[in-house]
Amino acid sequence: MTDISASDFSRQSAPRVEARRTRLPTQWLGVAPFFIFALMFLILPTAYLVLGAFQNDRGEFTMENIAALSQPSILAAYWISIKVSVASAILGALAGLAIAIAIVRGGLPGWVRSATMTFSGVASNFAGVPLAFAFLATLGRLGLVTVLLNSVFGFNIYSTGFNILSFWGLTLTYLYFQIPLMVVIITPAIDGLKREWGEAAATLGATQFQYWRMVVIPVIWPSFLGTVILLFANAFGAIATAYALTGSSLNIVPILLYAQIRGDVLHNPHLGYALAFGMIFITGLANVVYIWFRMRSERWLK
Amino acid sequence: MKAGRTWAWLTFAAGTAYFFIPLIATLEFSMRMRRGIYSFDAYQVVLGDVRFQQTFGYSVLVSIFTILLGVLIVVPAAYWIRLKMPYLRPVVEFITLLPLIIPAIVIVFGYIRMYGSNSPLPFLATARGTDLLLIIGYATLALPYMYRAVDTGLRTIDVRTLTEAAQILGAGWATIIARIILPNVLIAVLSGAFLTFAIVIGEFTMASLLNRPAFGPYLQNIGANRAYEPAALAVIAFAITWGCMSVIQVLSRFAPKSANQPN
Amino acid sequence: MADAFLNIQSVKKDYGATTVVQDFNLGVEAGEFVSFLGPSGCGKTTVLRIVAGFETPSAGAIMVGGRDVTNLKPNQRNIGMVFQAYALFPNLTVAQNIGFGLKVAGVPKAEANARVAEMLDIIRLPEFGGRYPYQLSGGQQQRVALARALAPKPKLLLLDEPLSALDAKVRVSLREEIRSIQKKLGITTVFVTHDQEEALSISDRIVVMYGGKAEQIGTPFEIYNRPATRFVANFVGTLNVLEGTVTDAAAGKVRVGESEIVLKQPLSDAKAGATLSLALRPEAISLGRRPGHDSSLSGLISDVSFLGSVIRIRVDLGKNAISLDTFNSPATPPPTVGDKAVVNFAASDLLVLAV
Numbered sequence: 034m035t036d037i038s039a040s041d042f043s044r045q046s047a048p049r050v051e052a053r054r055t056r057l058p059t060q061w062l063g064v065a066p067f068f069i070f071a072l073m074f075l076i077l078p079t080a081y082l083v084l085g086a087f088q089n090d091r092g093e094f095t096m097e098n099i100a101a102l103s104q105p106s107i108l109a110a111y112w113i114s115i116k117v118s119v120a121s122a123i124l125g126a127l128a129g130l131a132i133a134i135a136i137v138r139g140g141l142p143g144w145v146r147s148a149t150m151t152f153s154g155v156a157s158n159f160a161g162v163p164l165a166f167a168f169l170a171t172l173g174r175l176g177l178v179t180v181l182l183n184s185v186f187g188f189n190i191y192s193t194g195f196n197i198l199s200f201w202g203l204t205l206t207y208l209y210f211q212i213p214l215m216v217v218i219i220t221p222a223i224d225g226l227k228r229e230w231g232e233a234a235a236t237l238g239a240t241q242f243q244y245w246r247m248v249v250i251p252v253i254w255p256s257f258l259g260t261v262i263l264l265f266a267n268a269f270g271a272i273a274t275a276y277a278l279t280g281s282s283l284n285i286v287p288i289l290l291y292a293q294i295r296g297d298v299l300h301n302p303h304l305g306y307a308l309a310f311g312m313i314f315i316t317g318l319a320n321v322v323y324i325w326f327r328m329r330s331e332r333w334l335k
Numbered sequence: 336m337k338a339g340r341t342w343a344w345l346t347f348a349a350g351t352a353y354f355f356i357p358l359i360a361t362l363e364f365s366m367r368m369r370r371g372i373y374s375f376d377a378y379q380v381v382l383g384d385v386r387f388q389q390t391f392g393y394s395v396l397v398s399i400f401t402i403l404l405g406v407l408i409v410v411p412a413a414y415w416i417r418l419k420m421p422y423l424r425p426v427v428e429f430i431t432l433l434p435l436i437i438p439a440i441v442i443v444f445g446y447i448r449m450y451g452s453n454s455p456l457p458f459l460a461t462a463r464g465t466d467l468l469l470i471i472g473y474a475t476l477a478l479p480y481m482y483r484a485v486d487t488g489l490r491t492i493d494v495r496t497l498t499e500a501a502q503i504l505g506a507g508w509a510t511i512i513a514r515i516i517l518p519n520v521l522i523a524v525l526s527g528a529f530l531t532f533a534i535v536i537g538e539f540t541m542a543s544l545l546n547r548p549a550f551g552p553y554l555q556n557i558g559a560n561r562a563y564e565p566a567a568l569a570v571i572a573f574a575i576t577w578g579c580m581s582v583i584q585v586l587s588r589f590a591p592k593s594a595n596q597p598n
Numbered sequence: 599m600a601d602a603f604l605n606i607q608s609v610k611k612d613y614g615a616t617t618v619v620q621d622f623n624l625g626v627e628a629g630e631f632v633s634f635l636g637p638s639g640c641g642k643t644t645v646l647r648i649v650a651g652f653e654t655p656s657a658g659a660i661m662v663g664g665r666d667v668t669n670l671k672p673n674q675r676n677i678g679m680v681f682q683a684y685a686l687f688p689n690l691t692v693a694q695n696i697g698f699g700l701k702v703a704g705v706p707k708a709e710a711n712a713r714v715a716e717m718l719d720i721i722r723l724p725e726f727g728g729r730y731p732y733q734l735s736g737g738q739q740q741r742v743a744l745a746r747a748l749a750p751k752p753k754l755l756l757l758d759e760p761l762s763a764l765d766a767k768v769r770v771s772l773r774e775e776i777r778s779i780q781k782k783l784g785i786t787t788v789f790v791t792h793d794q795e796e797a798l799s800i801s802d803r804i805v806v807m808y809g810g811k812a813e814q815i816g817t818p819f820e821i822y823n824r825p826a827t828r829f830v831a832n833f834v835g836t837l838n839v840l841e842g843t844v845t846d847a848a849a850g851k852v853r854v855g856e857s858e859i860v861l862k863q864p865l866s867d868a869k870a871g872a873t874l875s876l877a878l879r880p881e882a883i884s885l886g887r888r889p890g891h892d893s894s895l896s897g898l899i900s901d902v903s904f905l906g907s908v909i910r911i912r913v914d915l916g917k918n919a920i921s922l923d924t925f926n927s928p929a930t931p932p933p934t935v936g937d938k939a940v941v942n943f944a945a946s947d948l949l950v951l952a953v
Contacts (some may be wrong), residue, residue: 058506060415064423067412070432074471075478078445079437085448097483132350139343149347153578156354158530161537162554163572166565169558170364177360209357212350228654229685232652233743235672236679237699237750247698251689252357264474273539277555287440294444294544308439320436333732 040089079313085306098307107289112309114286121207122264128208129215130257136216137223150220153213160210165277168206174198190227198279206274207250211264218263222256222330252333259326266319270312286312358573363455365566377567384564394542394550397466398535400471401529405481408474410524413485414516418493431479443472443541465545472541477534481527488523489516526583533579537572601788603628604649604754609658611644611810618644620810622658629784630729631777631798636807637833643791645807646756649788651675652911665752675754678747678785682759684739686731692742693718693727699750717745720779735929744776751875755780761796767898773800774866794834806830823894828951831877838883839951840922844869852876855916859893862946877949882923883941885911887932891942899937 089095136146144177169176182188234244292298293305368376381387416423450458458468501511540553560566602625611619619641624747626632634642635918647653649660652839659668667675686695692919693714718724721741761769777800791797797804798818806813814826825831842854850861897915909932
């Protein structure tokens, strides 16, 4: 506020200062509920668990819970979780990328893109228990596809060792929400590939292949990689689908944690905290990497 | 680019197949209850099941409270931050990112430990208290989506300029919020509300660990014990989710568009 | 013109039922700088894109250096193009952008690097090789885009409204730089713009386009002073239009308001009593008597705008009104609104507009 030295205005400056002082509380009143809520129901509970991961029964600081995570059964759980998450992330990302490119650059009619985006928005939320049911109805022993393949082609997929209640079955099911998530996130990035770049490259003598190799892929790469990592984090934290599909037969970390919360199957409450901390650590790290990649690609495409 | 277009159609067809076959299979499976012919028997059983009605009703009620809680928390915060405190924006965006990073199972685990019967805030000591905690948990899960919906709505109508214009014309805060902000942000709030509803209806982890009679645990229970009813329920769940998303799409067409931004 | 370097022959372009370009013919000499000038939607960009190969003509052919390129893909035509939106590749540095065409053509590294350095000197950004596009201003990006287009030594340079996205000052300096680089390299150039000052100041010839047709092709002087159609007269420069009635067709006498003007040419296809539109450039009118200004009209000054070096005066002549420009004179204050005024001009400067 510039200084107004004319004397007429000095009379108005006094009440204005007071008004500003009373205005302060209102804006803080408005945002307070949000921060109190976040503190009480998001930050503190998580911090409680993280602290608990580093404490023993007597309340002393210790690393033994973290060390106990190296038990073979727990390590196996983390390993399976990571494998399922990586598999569904990479496959989902590639499939999602292919679909996104098809609807944006494929020369398809306009309704294809909007229908796909709408459907992807729905499908990325169609996870959890109903999704497991849907895939059981498709590829379970009595599922439609299984039965059709058997009756029409005489091909019994279960004879090849395939089972929907397995690692690959779960991965295949996870793809149902991973692929749409990829489509939704990567389509704006593909949109960002300006048509003029392709035209400029053409006038400079480049073939389609050269243009893709030298311009498109390097530009898309950070977004792509970042989204793969986001998909990884997404799959890592999911439990409901796995629980409904494979029960406890596929012992991924969330299911282990679920059993621990329900009935302390690990016989050490603090180990539960450590499990939770391990989960947060992995998904947190993944998200940090994702954000870093996104910032890099956004800087280029300003 | 003719070859490109063929590949595009092939990819699109493959994607459509992958996404529609399970839906068709589920529908088909759900109609197989009566031996030999297709019927809607499974649906009749499901919809007539008392537990279905109870748990579904419970989840709908919970989702309504979740939406109210979400709106009360998010709208004032989003408004004031946009208007007066843009420096808080990075903090708030980080907070809204947390529910996407911290899995639901971890969040509810934290609740159980922190707000158990022996804690200073014993939510879990009573059934009503646990219900409240469940609502809070759902509001937390929906927080990123609710905040983004409201914030986008506020950005599109350029809240700051509208507020300043109204102030210059002599309007007080009550008038501004009631006649300018609220009507324009209503559509965005409704979008967030429907997304919250979709999340709450299908949620399993929190409801199960807090032992509440919600729709999610009921679904899982049915799946463990019955054959055809789960498929019918899956179809119903998908229809509800699709319904919510369609409403959001329709709503977005009624949202006030920004006058000066071309996209 | 069979010996023109770039020959656009009877090109036509339809989009479904709409014809966007109608029977366009143009021959551009080697080393010539030709501008396509016209409002949005007139088809100028479409013709350019047909020359570049991004659109196929519904009829007609494009010949470059005697070779028929109509059916060639854009990357086979050896044409350089500069876009309105710069279109620099964001993941490559300035040097890598400029060297892109050379890399694609397989030019050996040493030679390519030398060429890139040469181009950086030509666009006067020698220290910028390692920077990324997002670190450059709009004007700098466009200069890099120009260098990138010219590095592979194309036979033809096409520019699609390259200055439209830039600030006014940058626009003026950059268009002069483009022209001087073009002259130095002697490359045949086609420049598309909607800004007539741009086209007039740097072109060898201008093609004024409207509704998919070339309204007039000529040098800037011809276009401005001898517009062939009403559209060209209106679009290029400001024009004062006087409505008058023919009194004597053979003697070329026209009644404008209260006065009678004698045109230096007989009006062969007009009858007495017919209405006529006469056009006059603001700089051809003066307030005081000037040698050569043999005709005059009287009226009242209705508006005076002080634009700095130029004073724009609006004079009400009854049914007509004209706008005239006079230079600012530090010693003389501008005229006042409401003063009586007599405007003078030479009858030979009047343009008879086709009705």
